[in-house]
Amino acid sequence: MPRPRRTPARVIRITHWIGALSMLVMIGSGWQIYNASPILPFTFPPWLTLGGWLAGGIAWHFAAMWVLMGAGIVYGTYGVVSGHFRRDLRLRGMGAIGRDMGLALRFRLSHTPGHYNAVQRLLYTGVLIVACLTVASGLSIWKPVQLGWLCWLFGGYDLARRIHFTMMALIVGFLVVHVVLALLVPSTLFGMVFGRRPAPHDPEAVR
Amino acid sequence: MKRPDLDRASIAPELRRLERRLMLKGAISLGGLAMLSGCTLDDEPAVERALARVMSLTDRAQALLFSRHRLAREFDAARITRPFPFNAYYGQEDVRTVDPAGWRLEVSGLVADRRPWSLAQFRALPQKRQITRHICVEGWSAIGCWSGVPLSVFLHHVGADLRAKYVDFHCFDDYSTSIDMATALHPQTIMVLDFDDTALPAAYGAPMKIRIPTKLGYKNPKYLAAISVTNRFPGGYWEDQGYDWFGGS
Numbered sequence: 001m002p003r004p005r006r007t008p009a010r011v012i013r014i015t016h017w018i019g020a021l022s023m024l025v026m027i028g029s030g031w032q033i034y035n036a037s038p039i040l041p042f043t044f045p046p047w048l049t050l051g052g053w054l055a056g057g058i059a060w061h062f063a064a065m066w067v068l069m070g071a072g073i074v075y076g077t078y079g080v081v082s083g084h085f086r087r088d089l090r091l092r093g094m095g096a097i098g099r100d101m102g103l104a105l106r107f108r109l110s111h112t113p114g115h116y117n118a119v120q121r122l123l124y125t126g127v128l129i130v131a132c133l134t135v136a137s138g139l140s141i142w143k144p145v146q147l148g149w150l151c152w153l154f155g156g157y158d159l160a161r162r163i164h165f166t167m168m169a170l171i172v173g174f175l176v177v178h179v180v181l182a183l184l185v186p187s188t189l190f191g192m193v194f195g196r197r198p199a200p201h202d203p204e205a206v207r
Numbered sequence: 208m209k210r211p212d213l214d215r216a217s218i219a220p221e222l223r224r225l226e227r228r229l230m231l232k233g234a235i236s237l238g239g240l241a242m243l244s245g246c247t248l249d250d251e252p253a254v255e256r257a258l259a260r261v262m263s264l265t266d267r268a269q270a271l272l273f274s275r276h277r278l279a280r281e282f283d284a285a286r287i288t289r290p291f292p293f294n295a296y297y298g299q300e301d302v303r304t305v306d307p308a309g310w311r312l313e314v315s316g317l318v319a320d321r322r323p324w325s326l327a328q329f330r331a332l333p334q335k336r337q338i339t340r341h342i343c344v345e346g347w348s349a350i351g352c353w354s355g356v357p358l359s360v361f362l363h364h365v366g367a368d369l370r371a372k373y374v375d376f377h378c379f380d381d382y383s384t385s386i387d388m389a390t391a392l393h394p395q396t397i398m399v400l401d402f403d404d405t406a407l408p409a410a411y412g413a414p415m416k417i418r419i420p421t422k423l424g425y426k427n428p429k430y431l432a433a434i435s436v437t438n439r440f441p442g443g444y445w446e447d448q449g450y451d452w453f454g455g456s
Contacts, residue, residue, distance in 0.1 A: 037346035054345065055449035063261040145279045145421050145456050146272045157340060157348055
């Protein structure tokens with residue numbers, strides 16, 4: 001029997017970290033841009049923002065946009081072609097989600113390399129959809145004329161701006177949960193850097 | 208001294224806890240490092256150059272996305288923002304005014320006829336009216352009603368070289384900006400004489416402003432003094448400080 005490949009696949013690991021870094025830059029520079037004209041009664045503390053001033057924030061935001069879109073296209077193509085989405089991220093039924101969520105909240109959810117539990121599937125699928133909506137709503141407020149149809153889909157410029165902000169908040173929320181969970185099970189963090197051999201007894205993982 | 212017997216299984220949870228704590232510590236200090244460097248990162252000339260290079264790539268993408276035939280959405284009069292916000296690089300108390308009768312628009316560069324234009328001459332040309340959304344680079348927006356002469360009509364009148372790359376605007380409040388020829392010829396790009404169907408007030412750029420609903424607010428100069436058609440990249444007040452030059456929406 002051939003030795004199973006390391007998991008997650010190298011493409012996933014590389015795009016994950018490029019995506020994570022560019023996402024952090026998008027958030028920090030996005031907060032800088034938000035501060036120029038806040039839509040809620042608060043601004044972000046300047047030390048948490050990137051770019052120094054509005055023009056700097058915009059420069060970082062668009063630089064990271066290209067990187068994030070590049071990583072997203074590579075990951076998305078790989079996800080479809082390799083069957084990663086179908087195999088690892090397809091949502092499980094409510095029963096499985098409830099069971100795994102219960103286990104996770106009691107810190108009893110086991111992690112098997114190469115296998116995604118119901119909670120992971122839900123979170124990762126969710127954040128991927130949110131990330132796509134963030135990019136789309138961001139494009140719509142950047143190009144409300146040239147991409148007028150997209151801006152219209154998001155309910156016009158003002159609403160699209162609020163949706164873009166809300167999607168950012170969801171991503172930050174995901175980030176907090178994701179980082180806490182990864183730190184609770186450090187082996188997953190190691191796995192996302194170096195990859196791990198899938199557990200041999202797990203037929204789903206050996207492919 | 209006798210070493211106590213250590214049973215691997217009994218210390219395993221303790222070890223795991225320690226492992227987690229160390230990981231957390233590592234992550235926090237890494238984050239702290241990233242933040243620290245984030246503060247000074249932009250001052251690094253190499254980083255600044257890289258960002259500027261990416262910005263010109265983004266500008267090229269914006270130019271590709273731009274269509275001369277795609278129109279900015281126009282609104283009903285009921286949607287006009289009242290009062291329409293004042294905005295400039297200075298406060299409203301510093302607005303400069305000129306005598307409209309003595310005002311002339313200087314015309315220069317790649318044009319056949321460089322004679323200056325008076326307001327009466329502009330009034331004699333066909334006018335266009337639009338109710339469109341002005342979007343500031345800061346994120347806020349406001350809907351206003353502007354009318355005036357399409358810039359393309361004026362450019363034809365003065366015999367401008369329409370294959371030139373840029374149209375450059377200079378203002379008597381020391382503001383300046385410039386646009387690409389494709390945007391200059393867009394049907395909604397107008398030389399504004401009226402706001403809300405009355406002569407353009409001082410706060411909104413009297414006696415003439417350029418209204419470009421396909422571009423961000425800083426590409427819509429007020430208090431116009433001179434116009435020039437050129438192939439030399441002209442930059443602009445905000446653009447020279449780091450805002451992207453294309454500034455399209």
